[in-house]
Amino acid sequence: xxxxxxxxxxxxxxxxxxxxxxxxxxxxxxxxxxxxxxxxxxxxxxxxxxxxxxxxxxxxxxxxxxxxxxxxxxxxxxxxxxxxxxxxxxxxxxxxxxxxxxxxxxxxxxxxxxxxxxxxxxxxxxxxxxxxxxxxxxxxxxxxxxxxxxxxxxxxxxxxxxxxxxxxxxxxxxxxxxxxxxxxxxxxxxxxxxxxxxxxxxxxxxxxxxxxxxxxxxxxxxxxxxxxxxxxxxxxxxxxxxxxxxxxxxxxxxxxxxxxxxxxxxxxxxxxxxxxxxxxxxxxxxxxxxxxxxxxxxxxxxxxxxxxxxxxxxxxxxxxxxxxxxxxxxxxxxxxxxxxxxxxxxxxxxxxxxxxxxxxxxxxxxxxxxxxxxxxxxxxxxxxxxxxxxxxxxxxxxxxxxxx
Amino acid sequence: xxxxxxxxxxxxxxxxxxxxxxxxxxxxxxxxxxxxxxxxxxxxxxxxxxxxxxxxxxxxxxxxxxxxxxxxxxxxxxxxxxxxxxxxxxxxxxxxxxxxxxxxxxxxxxxxxxxxxxxxxxxxxxxxxxxxxxxxxxxxxxxxxxxxxxxxxxxxxxxxxxxxxxxxxxxxxxxxxxxxxxxxxxxxxxxxxxxxxxxxxxxxxxxxxxxxxxxxxxxxxxxxxxxxxxxxxxxxxxxxxxxxxxxxxxxxxxxxxxxxxxxxxxxxxxxxxxxxxxxxxxxxxxxxxxxxxxxxxxxxxxxxxxxxxxxxxxxxxxxxxxxxxxxxxxxxxxxxxxxxxxxxxxxxxxxxxxxxxxxxxxxxxxxxxxxxxxxxxxxxxxxxxxxxxxxxxxxxxxxxxxxx
Numbered sequence: 001x002x003x004x005x006x007x008x009x010x011x012x013x014x015x016x017x018x019x020x021x022x023x024x025x026x027x028x029x030x031x032x033x034x035x036x037x038x039x040x041x042x043x044x045x046x047x048x049x050x051x052x053x054x055x056x057x058x059x060x061x062x063x064x065x066x067x068x069x070x071x072x073x074x075x076x077x078x079x080x081x082x083x084x085x086x087x088x089x090x091x092x093x094x095x096x097x098x099x100x101x102x103x104x105x106x107x108x109x110x111x112x113x114x115x116x117x118x119x120x121x122x123x124x125x126x127x128x129x130x131x132x133x134x135x136x137x138x139x140x141x142x143x144x145x146x147x148x149x150x151x152x153x154x155x156x157x158x159x160x161x162x163x164x165x166x167x168x169x170x171x172x173x174x175x176x177x178x179x180x181x182x183x184x185x186x187x188x189x190x191x192x193x194x195x196x197x198x199x200x201x202x203x204x205x206x207x208x209x210x211x212x213x214x215x216x217x218x219x220x221x222x223x224x225x226x227x228x229x230x231x232x233x234x235x236x237x238x239x240x241x242x243x244x245x246x247x248x249x250x251x252x253x254x255x256x257x258x259x260x261x262x263x264x265x266x267x268x269x270x271x272x273x274x275x276x277x278x279x280x281x282x283x284x285x286x287x288x289x290x291x292x293x294x295x296x297x298x299x300x301x302x303x304x305x306x307x308x309x310x311x312x313x314x315x316x317x318x319x320x321x322x323x324x325x326x327x328x329x330x331x332x333x334x335x336x337x338x339x340x341x342x343x344x345x346x347x348x349x350x351x352x353x354x355x356x357x358x359x360x361x362x363x364x365x366x367x368x369x370x371x372x373x374x375x376x377x378x379x380x381x382x383x384x385x386x387x388x389x390x391x392x393x394x395x396x397x398x399x400x401x402x403x404x
Numbered sequence: 405x406x407x408x409x410x411x412x413x414x415x416x417x418x419x420x421x422x423x424x425x426x427x428x429x430x431x432x433x434x435x436x437x438x439x440x441x442x443x444x445x446x447x448x449x450x451x452x453x454x455x456x457x458x459x460x461x462x463x464x465x466x467x468x469x470x471x472x473x474x475x476x477x478x479x480x481x482x483x484x485x486x487x488x489x490x491x492x493x494x495x496x497x498x499x500x501x502x503x504x505x506x507x508x509x510x511x512x513x514x515x516x517x518x519x520x521x522x523x524x525x526x527x528x529x530x531x532x533x534x535x536x537x538x539x540x541x542x543x544x545x546x547x548x549x550x551x552x553x554x555x556x557x558x559x560x561x562x563x564x565x566x567x568x569x570x571x572x573x574x575x576x577x578x579x580x581x582x583x584x585x586x587x588x589x590x591x592x593x594x595x596x597x598x599x600x601x602x603x604x605x606x607x608x609x610x611x612x613x614x615x616x617x618x619x620x621x622x623x624x625x626x627x628x629x630x631x632x633x634x635x636x637x638x639x640x641x642x643x644x645x646x647x648x649x650x651x652x653x654x655x656x657x658x659x660x661x662x663x664x665x666x667x668x669x670x671x672x673x674x675x676x677x678x679x680x681x682x683x684x685x686x687x688x689x690x691x692x693x694x695x696x697x698x699x700x701x702x703x704x705x706x707x708x709x710x711x712x713x714x715x716x717x718x719x720x721x722x723x724x725x726x727x728x729x730x731x732x733x734x735x736x737x738x739x740x741x742x743x744x745x746x747x748x749x750x751x752x753x754x755x756x757x758x759x760x761x762x763x764x765x766x767x768x769x770x771x772x773x774x775x776x777x778x779x780x781x782x783x784x785x786x787x788x789x790x791x792x793x794x795x796x797x798x799x800x801x802x803x804x805x806x807x808x
Contacts, residue, residue, distance in 0.1 A: 019690050020547075022689070023547055030726065130690075130691035132543075136536040136540045140536030141708075145427055269677070286705065287699065289698060289699070290534065290536065290699075292696060294694035295692050300691065304688065308543075312543070322434065
């Protein structure tokens, strides 16, 4: 029997217990032994809960129990979660987590501690919820030089953008509706400003390079400036709009990383990623494009990924799971130097001026918007694009990158 | 240094060498040692080829060389390939293969031999080409009870169906064009009749159940009866058409497996799988839907998957990679008992008769086809559906399953 402890009995924590219980027999068959939840750490009590007797309030009960070989850290945050994770790893207990903030911030250190103590720090659930993404990356695409990662990494914003796409609705209306349905938090900033996607693309970039990308340095733009009119012009030009985290190996092997809304061709598999689903396109130099799709959040999908890590930890034992990164910081290519096509929404009266400012660009007109026009630039350096936009002043009402 | 041998220097074999050479440094970094192609087995010689000096004609040179720890079987067929694989495994050499026919037919036996001789029989490249599919299945979705697998598993037929969808072209014209472009074989039977997809869904079903599904017993229907008119009615009803391999856990835990063209809702991520790409939707009881997408064939994608297996074989050593199946045969649920909605193409004059025959069904009309109509049945047992269709006689011009 394997004894595990669950830190945090919130949504994901109760999901972890539910998955372990619900699929107990088949998990035992795969692992070769029973996995037993011995402790649940929470500040609260849960009278009446079938696992109320497992609840403890002192983490040391768990840390000091030699029977516990795997800990699930699903409490979130970078304070106590960091301390508890570190202590558990130092005692040779593998830690499986859904805590993307902690993985993005202290992953390198925690991976090194795990290795030094012959256990594992596993984080399949930290990116893409229930989508197998970390393990395919480190166990399957091992013959590949990864050239780029392009991901729809946040379900809340994807839900909002899909509703705007399909209903022509305004962002603020859809956001309010999403909050009512529980798809968006009361304080939606981490989602709509792109911070959540930023942490996830940073973790994937760490894996891609084997080094540390500081999420704070990743240029991050959210969805709040997107208007219903942007969708009208995008559709006219054969595109939709998605919030993307992108990490790309550029010329000279420099790495560009950013989070921003993009026009995405309707023919792209990313355009078919709708509602709360996530999708991540990973391109290798031999295999070309591969994509991974599924529920990027939610109690059971996220818990399933945590439990798959528990199983991996048990099967792997004292060996190190492949993958990971060190603390050497990667310098991200300045966004001004990255190249992209851009979409502009402009005053129709100024379209001549815009055409002159971006030779080789194309106007996009729609009967639905009489006084504005869309515009697609050719491929430009972001710095050059920004300078020209600034010079155009009030002619420009909106701008967005275009996925090539 | 790890010495490997490649059996068969055809398209995939030369791709394996190209991937190992092209990504040599990064593979060495990941594995911790250099991977060296010591032998290439082929009946032919390759004068002028940079690896001409590695070519041998006698498999015993490879089998008797204790330095060879991993063998890539990319020669195809179930004769010599079977003998060579068996002999290599019996000598404790892991075998990595793209040979779906052999895996589908003798997988259970070869997996057992590998286990008995403390090596591995690995087959990531046998399904979905370069798409990580086997390993995510056995290493990632380990906390899941898999409820169903629905896959676009054949690139040639998907290319043909996509061209029909996008150009309104006739099947025979597109097939001829695909043959010219090299996307379809001169003898396309294995692809267009569904046999290739059948082997792949059988392999995935083996993994899903842990037991053996006889591919010969899987009801298999190809694409040759699909008409351009089917696409017109499908589009009218909000669907497209895809050739699907489906394996599903039905009531009473019975397994249904089949290969057949299906109407697929345009909103499904499977509808976004176009051209030669493959896509496989795996549904678990906790995680819900997950999908895997990429190039299902081609020299380098397939070779990349073989090399990822080589890396796994080296890293895993004498341990057994999880997953696999035994020789206990699974009884497939008779197709007559499976339930589905169905699409019919009928003589317009007979539409009243068809409506009466399938209460609760719906006619689909199109201005583009004046003398025919489409028709969607409610969910029916396949046996009942077939009997009613037979009774309708010449009123029915075409029929297809509908993915629910």
